[in-house]
Amino acid sequence: PLWAIGTQRNGVVLVDTAGQIRQVINRAAGLIDDKVHHLYQDKQGGIWASLNNGLARIEVPAPFSVHDETTGLQGTIYALSRYQGTLYAATSRGVFALIPASANPYRPAAFEAVEGISNITWALLPHSQGLLAGGAEGVYEIVNRRARLIARTGGSVYSLAGSQVDPQRIYAGTVSGLGILQQRGNRWEYPGKVAELPEEVRSVAEDSSGAVWLGTQLQGALRLEIDPQNPLQAEIRRFGEAEGILEGMANVYPINGGVRLGTYHALRRYDPASDRLLPDSSLGAFLANEQMTVHPLVQGTPGRFWAMAGVERGQLYAGVADSDGVMAWDPLPFRRLTETEIVLAIHPDPDGVVWFAGREEKLYRYDPALPKDYRQAYPALVRRVSRIRGDSLLWNGAAAGTSELLLPYRQNSLRVDYAATSFDALTENRFQVMLEGYDDDWLDWTGDSRKEYTGLPPGKFTFRVQAKNIYGQLSEEGRLRLTILPPWYRTHWAYVCYALLAAGAVMLIVKSRVRYLENRTAELEAQVEERTGQIRAQNEQIRAQAEKLREADQAKSRFFANISHEFRTPLTLILGPLESMLEKARDQAQQDALRGIRQNASRLLQLVNQLLDLSRLESGKLALRARPGDIVTFIKGLLFAFESYARERNIELVFADDGSEEGPADVPPVYYDPDKLEKILLNLLSNAFKFTPDGGKVHVTVVVSSGSQSSVAVGSSRQDEHTAAATATATSSSGEVIITIRDSGIGIAPERIGHIFDRFYQVDDSSTRAFEGTGIGLALVKELVELHHGEIGVRSNPGKGTAFTVRLPLGSAHLAPDEIVSDERGAMRVERGAWSVERRGERSSGSVTTSNAAIPALPSEPSAEDAQELVLIVEDHPEVRQFIRDHLAGQYQVLEAANGRAGLEMAREAVPDLVISDIMMPEMDGFQFCQTLKSDEKTSH
Template identity: 30%
Template structure:
């Protein structure tokens, strides 16, 4: 009953003291250190100042510009003159004020989330623009203060007011403390800005001319003033005294470069040569973390405490995060410790069984600050050590090389049997131990010189790593591959009487990897399906109802251990936890403090060493972790999930740069409908340990599965309105509010508003066209019908005309036939006339010839005269010209234009030759032609010859055929 009251009072005190305990700094072990090299953040080596934005992004005044970190991505924003950024201040509305060489101003996100620089130094008068480096920026009484070595510039938003040190001296640094602005004047000493004037503070003569690197509030309404060379002083406004203690001596030796207040009782000092020194207000050094402890550089230029109460250091080469706000700290490589399999507190020392051997360090449970440095190796135990256990005030070591005992700090090998896993005291026989090793069991007995190896226990040769005694003295041993053995040993513990193997047939859900532990003086068996117990009455196993209710839904238990206060420590699925016993006897499961070590425990070799209320040691794969249960830490701190960048995949162009809030819905052309989203969680407590869930409203029906990826592509998005949402969840189960990015995929040009307007216009135009087309069609139809009627009429007319034409043609044909007949008739008449003319001429010529002969024989003149008269009359009858005229007239009638055509083509033809042509056209023989022409046949032949020549006929050409074809 008294114990329960004490526990109740303890928890009530914890409840009331929670706020004061928040952020306490652990001194045992080392906090987790995360180093970022310049290759990680792709910027300059040095960072001169650090600040955190309202969205939890971190900003660094870096050699290459303003360096930004959102928990995943690093971005650098250089100054226009590419100078080093020496100072920064997070202002209102996401403005980041920065100062460099002869340049200062602020970065402000534009509508696309791009950080745009706005210069304020450009508003200075020309004679004030050569001010050098800006080392400090403050917001002070509604004004911005920019401080360089040569001037103090106060900006009210419109104009500057500038103060210079007197006597051509220089300022060093300035400090804002409790809404007071102090300036280190190298000539005048420490001064304060009061009503626009610099007033020297009384009692600060001791540090005049010294470089002051930090001023912070200190308990008792005092101020802590850290100088680089003279150490730390405390100032109450009137008097200044040296902070003469362990911390001050260390800081003097290593020179302070920066200072930050961690909480009301702890301070962090950055040094030039020994990393960061963390002290309490009494001057005790709680931690000194340098390169030896895992820091990547010993020169600390800037110190900053983030919203999660962890330290960020700007180093001379790189950036580091130190997780001081954690109940867990690590003892590992930097302490000379490897993977740890067991631990024990023994005679003022802590011993660790590691993969390299047994190491130790002094341990004083009454000392408030138990800083653990480098552990010392027990050389005789080098090699794989498996276990450390204290029996009868002697520390035993289970080792790969055998069994050892440690007396007065010195190890002694007590057995050379290979591979001892561990030891168990025989119930009822405190002077006997059973040791389990790779090939069976050994017996040990307590003697004057400690524990002594007796013999091997015969009859069992299996590897015996994990075993326990039951109430009847039997040994239960778990074999990792075969199952669970129950071993009955002889009374003298020299040999095994009987063994029995248990597995699935006996009720266990599995045969392999069954854990055997003692809980509340009972043997329990840990399986993947929960906690089982053995029931002798049935010689079988069943799930324990008691422990099933205790552990509830905790599946996959692989280790349990009950401490002196009734808390039950356990491991499951490579995670650690503790069932904390409450004042009312119930239990509460606590796993949050151990989440940072999840996945780092040694499977089947887990262990916990609870020492007292403030000290618990837990083995992991690189050493041993120290856990302080009294360390109060909030595990439900909110964090922001941020959209870092949105880009178009096709063109690799950025449309949102991730700074500030989205100010308007983005309109994206349809041709750029492939988008890539980058996102991050500004959870500086869980860098790299946040998973994300995504949803694209308008595309996804539900949230996607949780994933550790920080980028997502969406391709071929149809037109429409979308909202991209992403939220994160850290390893402590804290879920962030979703970050959103709204955008609209515009339709393609052929589905745009203008296109639809054009379509509407074209539709109206089409309707109008159809209307007029129908009208035109009807008109055309009417016209066609009229034309058809006209065509019918015309065809009828044409038909009638054609018939008339045919009739006319027939008439013409008949006329032509008649003419042709007439021509034939006339030709015949011409031929007949010609023949008659020929006959007549022949007759007349004959008569003429006869009369000529008769005239020759007549002497009568009168008669001769009479005869000559007759001859003349005959000559007139055979006159060729007259006959030719008559012939020509008839010839032209039959053979139209023959003589005209031949005269046109052959104009050199004589009249006689034309006559010959006409006679030949009539196909009259040469003899008949001779009669007609009143010449001889020979004369006709000569005429024909001459005609051929004039007509250009060859010898083989027929003259008559030529005349007939002409």
């Protein structure tokens, strides 16, 4: 055993039981300060030293020790070799020799630079005459720690190897080929390089057959058969991707009298049978993995190997062969060397000590004979609990003297710090934590030694932490019991108070409620008696009012009937003489005026008739007088009245009945009331022509469906299934006749289609609507269709058109006896009906007007009329415009516009002296039109 003594000037001194100084660990040995205040030994045997300017841990005994600038070693180390008992290191700053420690324990082993070489040195090779070194200018010979250049090779020498065939021959791998050195007595000769070999040679090895193998950085491997008579001549065999070296890099190593090649894709050997380089598993199957990079590989004492290997990140391995020659590779002792990542050179000593050169300009000494327990148990510790805000300390680990922490609710956001007492590669320790009662499972392994929790709920928790060190050894678990108290308003006493307050409140409410109910019961009993009498009186009053309402409704119906009759009488007296006047009139202007009177009187008569029919329907006096008839002939007669009007507007009017299902010969006839069916169809046709633009289409189809079921989708179409509002289904055991009137007009919006059969409803009820109407026609149509025990439906696509479908049952089974008249009377009525329809059709076609009558253009040149004042008439009704124009034409120049927008354009162009405007017009109403005129500087006069 050794004793450690802390000194004030010489660091830590280790002495044995005899009092002899065995080692001094001071600044020269790597300690950061020589003044030691306290010493402490941990469970793993490490000595902790409290220094004047820090804290240090000393591992004694330590399998690993390190040399760097503090011991005189400078630069990145590329090669290691021992010559005459001295270890030499070839670095980027020359060659350095390790001077052993003297008898004075205060002078540890240190490196000294070799004189005569200060440039980068790549290779070292012991020889009988001295130590050879390959540098930037050529090959040097080192004797007594002095170097001299013995061969200039024209560039850097990366590797040196002796020949087994000729011990006096040295191979030098250079930047541009393989050089040959030959020893002649005490001197060296350099005859040159092997011919036809320009590759950069990074490693050289000779196998037992005398073949020389060369490794390159990017150009694969080469095998040379040297000519015994002329070593500068050789038979060269190159190995590239086709021979097993996939990415160019190859390093050759002399192993057991043969040669192995370390590549980016496994350790490989030469197979003479296939003349290829195959993965070699003789040193272990894992080195033959083609995903494994192997470099460097060094053979030490018999049966012992050292290698750097890995798939993505290299790991140092120690390999030992058992008695059967099976290799066992162990990386465990070298995992603490994580900062090196790449080992550039390995040198094993005969006594078992191995030297490793890392890329971090450090040289590691590893003595496997020194004991090291890599599986030693160690704990994970919870070190500190603090608040996230303010970082105030809440619990101080072991110094707190307890493993349980009780916190108020306001301190429920915590930061927990933890650590592990495994000190080899301390930064490589990994931790996983879990807060029982909050986390569902262990969190992932991380290198963080701190965990934060915010907004923890009240309750009991246990914080658990476990560590894993660089050797993969799991620690003992660290625990801290943690209790977050509830806020005061959620404590047990608070809930007791809440319960008492609630009970008191309930008792108070119940007592007050009982008293209130007793008083209220008495009041209600008195009110009930009073209200009972009032209700009796109110019931009598309601019955009297209901009787008055019935009388008022009957009076309203009688009024509509009487007033309609009163309107019809003068209208008939007007239309009669008017026809005579039209026949006798010869003047064209007089005829136009009389036709206008007749047209408007006819429209008023039609409106009065519709009102009268609605009144009769309400009062139940409009009876159905159905009779069998040829409905196709009846409809053709009605359409005939619209043909001239359709031609006038270039509207395609089509009637089709060939799409109907003929059915069996015994299909029942259609029973209908010609007068009422006439009103139905004329209303639908008038609407179709009204809302169809010039050049459009109106199609009428009749289909007889025998004994089947059909449906009319109200508000839907084949083009747009999403506008459906309702569906009416008609079913008859005897079938039905389906009449469809389809136009290509403006269509109906989906949100309005459900109201079009309501009385007095208009699809466009704005002040700028383009089409006139009262909202009575379709309501009357629906009532008349239902009077026939039929149904009417509509489907429409805005901007594409509308289709109305009327379904009437076949046969007479659905009709009451008083709704059927005899066939003889029916035949006479059909004929009269056809004549009447023709006359009505003429009036109907005449009453369908457009709001875009021809408007005279402004005169292009001055005339005698220019002196007259200019009057602009803005009116969407052509007859009204005609009437006003006729009265003003003799005294003024008259311009006309059919809507507010057209009038505004004409007013801005012509600037009239007077503007006469209607209020309700399409495009722009009268109020907006006049306001725009007044706000325009040009027309504001």
